[in-house]
Amino acid sequence: MVTQCWMDFVGGVIQRTQTKRNWCSFDYRRRQHQCTKTHTVLVEETAQENSSKMASSCCKISPVFSIFVFFLFVTSSVCPVMSSESVNSNQTFRPGNELRKLKMIRAHLKKINKPAVKTIQSPDGDLIDCVVTHQQAAFDHPQLKGQKPLDSPERPKGQNPGGMVSENFQLWTMTGESCPEGTVPIRRTTEQDILRASSIRRFGRRRIRRPIRRDTSSNGHEHAVGYVTGDQYYGAKASINVWAPRVANQYEFSLSQMWVISGSFGDDLNTIEAGWQVSPELYGDNYPRFFTYWTTDAYQATGCYNLLCSGFVQTNNRIAIGAAISPTSSYKGGQFDISLLIWKDPKHGNWWLEFGSGVLVGYWPSFLFTHLRSHASMVQFGGEVVNSRSSGFHTPTKMGSGHFAGEGFGKASYFRNLQVVDWDNSLIPLSNLRVLADHPNCYDIQGGINRVWGNYFYYGGPGRNARCP
Numbered sequence: 031m032v033t034q035c036w037m038d039f040v041g042g043v044i045q046r047t048q049t050k051r052n053w054c055s056f057d058y059r060r061r062q063h064q065c066t067k068t069h070t071v072l073v074e075e076t077a078q079e080n081s082s083k084m085a086s087s088c089c090k091i092s093p094v095f096s097i098f099v100f101f102l103f104v105t106s107s108v109c110p111v112m113s114s115e116s117v118n119s120n121q122t123f124r125p126g127n128e129l130r131k132l133k134m135i136r137a138h139l140k141k142i143n144k145p146a147v148k149t150i151q152s153p154d155g156d157l158i159d160c161v162v163t164h165q166q167a168a169f170d171h172p173q174l175k176g177q178k179p180l181d182s183p184e185r186p187k188g189q190n191p192g193g194m195v196s197e198n199f200q201l202w203t204m205t206g207e208s209c210p211e212g213t214v215p216i217r218r219t220t221e222q223d224i225l226r227a228s229s230i231r232r233f234g235r236r237r238i239r240r241p242i243r244r245d246t247s248s249n250g251h252e253h254a255v256g257y258v259t260g261d262q263y264y265g266a267k268a269s270i271n272v273w274a275p276r277v278a279n280q281y282e283f284s285l286s287q288m289w290v291i292s293g294s295f296g297d298d299l300n301t302i303e304a305g306w307q308v309s310p311e312l313y314g315d316n317y318p319r320f321f322t323y324w325t326t327d328a329y330q331a332t333g334c335y336n337l338l339c340s341g342f343v344q345t346n347n348r349i350a351i352g353a354a355i356s357p358t359s360s361y362k363g364g365q366f367d368i369s370l371l372i373w374k375d376p377k378h379g380n381w382w383l384e385f386g387s388g389v390l391v392g393y394w395p396s397f398l399f400t401h402l403r404s405h406a407s408m409v410q411f412g413g414e415v416v417n418s419r420s421s422g423f424h425t426p427t428k429m430g431s432g433h434f435a436g437e438g439f440g441k442a443s444y445f446r447n448l449q450v451v452d453w454d455n456s457l458i459p460l461s462n463l464r465v466l467a468d469h470p471n472c473y474d475i476q477g478g479i480n481r482v483w484g485n486y487f488y489y490g491g492p493g494r495n496a497r498c499p
Contacts, residue, residue, distance in 0.1 A: 135224050138233075142167050142338060143218055148209060152202035154317060154354050157218040160209035163345070166216065171340035173397055179345045182390055183375035183382055186265060188457035199368065200320065201354040208348060215350040216337055226280065226311050234312070234338030236329045250419070254429060254467040254475040254489040255412030258450065258460055263406040265373025265381075265451030266290055270411075271443045272306055272366050274318050274358045275428035278493075282416040282427045283309040285321075286443065289410040290372050290381070292401035299328035300402040302381050302394055304370050306355055317354035320368070322383065326399050342383075344392035349385060361431060362440050373451045379403065405453075411445045413473065413489050424472060424498050430490025435476040438488060448485040460485045472498035 144166060146159035164178045198204070202215070209215045227233035266288050275284045287305025303323040308316055312335060322342055325333030334341060336352040344351065359365045371384040379396035396403050413429040430443025449457045463485050465475045473491035480486070491498075 132221075134230055135221055138224065138230050139219060139221065141170075144216070147213055148207075149218075150202055150205060150207040150209075150215070152353065153204060154201050154315065156202060156353060158202045158209075158215045158350050158353065159218050160213040160347075161216050163212055163214050163347075166214055166344060167337050168340050168343040168395075171395075174340070174343070174395065179343055180378065180380065180393065183380070183393075184377060184455065185384075185388075186371070186373050186451050186455050186457045189371070189387070199355055200350060201317070201356045202350060203348070204356070211347060213347055214344040215347065215353075216344075217350055217352040219338070222314060223312070226314065234334040234336070236323070236325075236335075250417050251414055252417050252429075252468045252473060253412060253414050254435075254465075254470075254473040254491070255410050255414075256445065256448065256463050256465045256475065256477055256485075256487045256489075257408060257410040257412075258463060259408040260462075261407075262453060263290070263409050263450050264376075264453060264455065265371065265406075265457075266409040266411070267369070267371040267373075267447070267449040267451075267457060268411050269367045269369040269446045270305055271430070271445070272318055272355055272358050272368060273431045273443055274316065275308055275430065275432050275490075276426070277308050277310055277316060278425050278427045279418065279420055280310045281420075282418055282425055283307055283311070284413070284415045284427055284429055285309075286413045286430060286445075287321075287411075288370060288372060289408075290402070290406045291408040291410060292399075292404070292406045295328070297328050297330065298326075298400065300326050300399050302372055302402065304372060304383055306368065313352070315354075318358055319352055319354050320349070322351055324394055324398065326402075332398075341398055342392055342394055346385075346389065346391045349389070349391055351391070359431065359443075361433070365440060367444075367446070369447075371457075373455070374405070376455050409450055411448060412475065412487075413443070415473070415493070417472075417493070424469075424494040426492065426494040428490070428492055429473045432490065432492050434491050435474050435488035442488040443490045444486060444488050446483040446486040448487075463487075469498065471495075 143159065144161045146161055148160040150158040150160070152158055168174055169177065224230060224233050268288055270286050270288075272286075277284050285305060285307035287303050287307070290302040292300045301324065305321065306318045307321050308318050310316060313319060321335055323333065323335050324341055327333075333339070336342070337344060342351070355368070357364070357366055359367075369386055372381060373384075374381050374396075375393070381394040381396070381402065383391040383393065385391050401407070415425070415427050415429050417425045417427070419425065431441065433442050435442050448460045448463065450460060452458050463477055465477045465487060467474045467489075472493055472495070473489070475487055475489040477485070477487040
């Protein structure tokens with residue numbers, strides 16, 4: 031919900047090179063222009079048909095044949111000009127390894143981009159596919175094959191039914207289009223999305239070199255968070271101020287989210303996460319986007335963002351996970367936030383995600399997890415950035431609004447109305463909220479409590495500055 035006022039391969043050409051024995055060697059040189067497959071195949075086929083002759087008497091050939099071969103070489107050398115005028119430039123010659131990579135990418139796209147009954151063009155360039163609910167990627171999981179999404183669970187007691195409920199908080203909905211009942215809107219993944227990742231295996235997953243405790247940032251991830259621990263938690267809720275912070279380069283991100291955590295901070299870490307993020311690597315732009323994440327092994331081999339693997343089951347036909355959020359907050363201007371609730375269904379044990387006041391988005395099946403099959407042992411709220419130090423200095427990537435917590439409302443980003451779900455499936459205020467900033471000169475946090483916002487905090491910062499070199 032939006033709460034008002036809180037608010038080519040480069041082809042190559044075949045170049046003839048002289049050897050000590052003959053004129054029969056070929057050398058692939060990279061060219062700026064593209065050489066079309068049509069002419070390349072012609073040369074290759076001709077070479078194959080005459081291979082036996084050329085192998086035995088390459089330097090003793092008739093004048094007529096020499097002229098013919100010379101003609102083929104000349105044709106190949108000028109094919110960039112010819113192809114630009116007469117042949118589709120998409121038919122480009124690619125070296126074998128690039129062709130294999132492209133084939134793997136397209137196979138992966140076919141796996142995650144399910145057939146759509148309708149496609150909606152978003153103003154930001156995204157394509158939103160309306161996919162039949164039980165055909166989404168989650169149902170590729172062996173334990174979900176042949177099943178359909180579950181019915182709505184029992185909601186936590188103490189959930190406030192008031193407030194403005196709106197699902198029109200994403201750019202794609204501004205077209206006036208929507209997905210039909212029985213389908214879910216899914217952002218289409220493109221070849222470029224995967225090419226930006228380090229590998230197909232890592233696409234859609236966080237880049238974390240090793241699991242760490244939340245009170246360190248030795249892997250380049252820096253936090254400013256509020257958290258509670260020491261009890262059994264069955265969910266969490268917060269309203270999160272939405273901004274569009276600047277991210278310095280493709281391999282960094284800035285996010286604001288909730289973590290529901292269990293296990294140690296070793297290889298067995300289980301997390302469920304939801305919030306908004308700016309990630310040029312994942313999405314190819316700098317829009318803040320609604321996202322989810324999960325892992326059962328500290329971000330190593332399990333889990334993914336959004337719907338990019340078999341995991342989260344979406345049930346809502348009006349909210350697209352991974353789609354851009356609009357509007358966003360502005361400095362000394364309008365403030366907007368989204369309210370999110372994650373809780374464990376006491377009957378079936380699945381973890382559900384709710385947006386606003388009563389809009390179910392979907393759920394994480396309990397069988398995905400180990401420790402979280404029972405309960406969470408920590409709940410965390412706040413911001414996170416990646417500091418790659420690409421220039422040898424701290425990154426200027428911003429967290430939240432890009433301003434420090436002390437600037438307050440309208441200037442610094444905030445979380446408000448922080449709550450947890452207890453063993454009785456009741457929403458209760460936090461007690462003993464602790465706050466932590468890994469590098470307070472770069473990003474900081476200040477907590478508080480009042481009658482209107484309950485437990486809250488301001489957080490964020492500009493990254494590199496005079497006190498954060």
